[in-house]
Amino acid sequence: xxxxxxxxxxxxxxxxxxxxxxxxxxxxxxxxxxxxxxxxxxxxxxxxxxxxxxxxxxxxxxxxxxxxxxxxxxxxxxxxxxxxxxxxxxxxxxxxxxxxxxxxxxxxxxxxxxxxxxxxxxxxxxxxxxxxxxxxxxxxxxxxxxxxxxxxxxxxxxxxxxxxxxxxxxxxxxxxxxxxxxxxxxxxxxxxxxxxxxxxxxxxxxxxxxxxxxxxxxxxxxxxxxxxxxxxxxxxxxxxxxxxxxxxxxxxxxxxxxxxxxxxx
Amino acid sequence: xxxxxxxxxxxxxxxxxxxxxxxxxxxxxxxxxxxxxxxxxxxxxxxxxxxxxxxxxxxxxxxxxxxxxxxxxxxxxxxxxxxxxxxxxxxxxxxxxxxxxxxxxxxxxxxxxxxxxxxxxxxxxxxxxxxxxxxxxxxxxxxxxxxxxxxxxxxxxxxxxxxxxxxxxxxxxxxxxxxxxxxxxxxxxxxxxxxx
Numbered sequence: 001x002x003x004x005x006x007x008x009x010x011x012x013x014x015x016x017x018x019x020x021x022x023x024x025x026x027x028x029x030x031x032x033x034x035x036x037x038x039x040x041x042x043x044x045x046x047x048x049x050x051x052x053x054x055x056x057x058x059x060x061x062x063x064x065x066x067x068x069x070x071x072x073x074x075x076x077x078x079x080x081x082x083x084x085x086x087x088x089x090x091x092x093x094x095x096x097x098x099x100x101x102x103x104x105x106x107x108x109x110x111x112x113x114x115x116x117x118x119x120x121x122x123x124x125x126x127x128x129x130x131x132x133x134x135x136x137x138x139x140x141x142x143x144x145x146x147x148x149x150x151x152x153x154x155x156x157x158x159x160x161x162x163x164x165x166x167x168x169x170x171x172x173x174x175x176x177x178x179x180x181x182x183x184x185x186x187x188x189x190x191x192x193x194x195x196x197x198x199x200x201x202x203x204x205x206x207x208x209x210x211x212x213x214x215x216x217x218x219x220x221x222x223x224x225x226x227x228x229x230x231x232x233x234x235x236x237x238x239x240x241x242x243x244x245x246x247x248x249x250x251x252x253x254x255x256x257x258x259x260x261x262x263x264x265x
Numbered sequence: 266x267x268x269x270x271x272x273x274x275x276x277x278x279x280x281x282x283x284x285x286x287x288x289x290x291x292x293x294x295x296x297x298x299x300x301x302x303x304x305x306x307x308x309x310x311x312x313x314x315x316x317x318x319x320x321x322x323x324x325x326x327x328x329x330x331x332x333x334x335x336x337x338x339x340x341x342x343x344x345x346x347x348x349x350x351x352x353x354x355x356x357x358x359x360x361x362x363x364x365x366x367x368x369x370x371x372x373x374x375x376x377x378x379x380x381x382x383x384x385x386x387x388x389x390x391x392x393x394x395x396x397x398x399x400x401x402x403x404x405x406x407x408x409x410x411x412x413x414x415x416x417x418x419x420x421x422x423x424x425x426x427x428x429x430x431x432x433x434x435x436x437x438x439x440x441x442x443x444x445x446x447x448x449x450x451x452x453x454x455x456x457x458x459x460x461x
Contacts, residue, residue, distance in 0.1 A: 164343030164389075167307060168354070168396065169333030178345055254308055255328040 003213040015040075057126040066126045070133055074103050077141045084145040087152035087262050089249055097245045101144050105238030106136045109230045117226060135206065135227055136234040139191060143235035144242040147187030151246045152262050154179035162257055172251040180247055187239030191232050198228060266431050267306075267335065267400050272314035274298075274305035276455035280314075283400065288422070288432040290442035292460075293452030299435035300340075302457070303402040306433070307337035318399060336398040340405040342389025344377040349388060352377065355395050362391040366417060382409040390418065400431040407441070419445055 018040045025032040057065055078099035088094040110133045114120065120128040155162060158179055165175035173180075198204055207224040211217055250258055267283040277298035283289055291299050305312035308328055316323040323331055350356040350373030360370045366387040380388070386409045393401065403422070407415040422432055422445065436442050442449050450457040 158343075158345070160339070160341065160343030161345035162343070163309060164339065165345060166329075167309060167332055167337045167339065168393065169329045169331075169336070171329050252311070254324075256309055256311065258311075 054126070054130065057130065061122065061125060063122075063124050066124050066129060069126065069130055070107075073130075073133060073137055074099055074106070077102055077137045081141055081145040081148070085149045085152065087156060087264050088148070089152075089246070090261055090263050093249055093261070097242055097249065098141075098144055098148070101238045101242035101245060102137060102140055104241050105144075105234045105236075106133055106140050108237065109136055109234040113226065113230050132227075132230070136231055139194075139231040140234045140238040142190050143187040143239040146190065147183045147239040147243045148246050150186040151179060151183035151243055152250070154182055155250055155257065156259060156262065159257065159259060166255055166257060172247070172255040172257075175255075175257075176247050176251065180243060183243045183246075184239060187243065188236060191235045195228060195232060198224075204228075266319060267433075268315070268317040268320075269306060270315040270317075272302070272305055272312060272316060274301050274310055274312040277301045277305065278455060279457045281450065281457070281459075283431045283433060285429045285431055286426045287448070288426055288434055288446045289448050289450060290446030291433065291435045291450045291452055291457060292437070292439060292442045293435075295437070297452045298455045299452055300404050302452070303337055303404050303433060303435060307332055307335055307402055309337060333396055334398055335400040335402065336393050336396055337402040338390055338393040338404060338406060340386070340408050341382070342385055342392070344385075347376050347378070349373050349375045349377055349380070352388075353392050353395065359391050359395045362394055362421070363388070365421060366391060367414065383411070383414065386410060387414065387418070390421075394421070394425070398430065400433070401425065403432060403434045405435055405437065408437070415441070 018036065022033040022036050024030070025036060053069070057069060078095050081098035081102075082088055082094045085094070089097060110129060113132060114123050114129055118128050118132075155176070162175050162179065166172065204224050204227075206227055207220045210220040210223060215223075250261055252258055266285045266287075269282070270280050272279050275298070279302055281289065291302065293299055301310070304310050305314075306316060308316075308323060308331055318331075318334060323335075344352050346352050353359050353373075356373055360373075363372065364370060368384065368387060372384075372388070377385070386406065390403075390406055401422070406422075407418050410418065419441075422434075426432060432445075434442070434445055436445075449460040451460050
């Protein structure tokens with residue numbers, strides 16, 4: 001397997017494309033140049049750092065440090081979930097629910113793939129477990145944040161309808177069912193769209209990366225299919241866990257709607 | 266029948282007894298806490314105090330069962346489906362009531378978005394009455410109705426009372442309060458006091 005090795009100097013020309021975007025923003029007075037520069041700089045620093053961190057983790061192959069890296073990834077993803085919601089649960093619950101759902105979903109799916117399909121030695125080898133977890137987390141995060149956002153927004157909007165059902169003696173699960181279904185549909189939609197478009201509209205990044213690294217396209221496709229199935233499973237599981245957890249948190253044991261537990265950004 | 270003792274929700278505190286077939290009117294200005302009190306009795310909001318139905322503590326029964334027996338009817342009822350009849354658990358049972366409330370039985374197919382406030386109020390009341398609750402908590406049930414429709418609603422509720430249903434009726438209208446209720450409570454500063 002051969003691949004064309006890049007030096008940092010090889011990145012100067014592509015980076016000029018981002019500079020070109022900044023110039024467009026200046027010329028058209030879009031006011032995006034500062035945000036563009038910060039985002040590009042942040043991405044570069046983060047990726048270079050993660051490259052060194054992964055090199056370190058791959059060298060020591062420690063279950064402890066691999067777990068620390070995995071937990072850090074989950075926590076950063078939980079922070080991102082909270083940031084993407086207009087209305088969210090109060091305090092620790094907003095982080096806890098997102099992190100918990102992701103830990104359950106992405107953890108289960110990643111462990112399943114490591115133990116059954118990939119079987120690296122040792123099974124937690126960071127070269128396999130961390131990139132896999134990263135890809136699953138990235139997509140699960142989108143599903144969970146969309147699901148929770150639609151749930152919270154829908155409950156505030158449809159408060160009168162939900163409370164009318166509760167007042168007529170329906171259970172909280174039944175009264176919240178339309179909003180819950182809406183939240184789950186929205187959470188599932190990105191991965192469904194992504195699966196439908198993959199291979200025709202887009203070539204996924206991982207598959208493209210493998211092909212560029214010299215892997216035969218047919219083999220790269222098998223890896224990509226594995227990843228897509230894992231992502232779909234993780235997103236479904238995570239969205240379901242987060243939305244059901246959210247339903248429990250915005251109601252109480254007396255089947256009351258507790259909008260006082262939701263805050264706005 | 267319904268016993269309310271030291272019930273408190275935010276600034277509202279109340280204690281009273283409601284007998285079978287009795288109607289208590291609660292009168293007071295907007296924002297004084299009439300809806301808060303009715304919602305607290307129905308256990309729709311967190312609250313403290315003791316509420317019993319026929320001596321049975323509210324907390325000893327599941328909340329949905331409690332609300333089917335002690336039913337809150339909002340002044341502006343909520344709707345969760347497009348067609349009117351989809352918002353009723355037992356549409357067929359509601360039709361005679363709906364006709365009595367001067368709405369055609371074909372209104373089941375109407376879209377709730379096109380209903381007037383008065384139509385919504387009458388349909389919301391009909392929907393709650395199909396439950397055959399022991400106690401009705403009526404939150405300004407005729408606030409959007411004309412005098413004729415108001416008289417029909419008052420007659421329907423009086424008929425329910427004659428079969429033993431207890432009613433707590435909140436209203437701005439002092440004349441209506443004296444017309445429908447056997448006892449009148451005035452709410453002020455979050456507290457209720459019986460008017461003699």
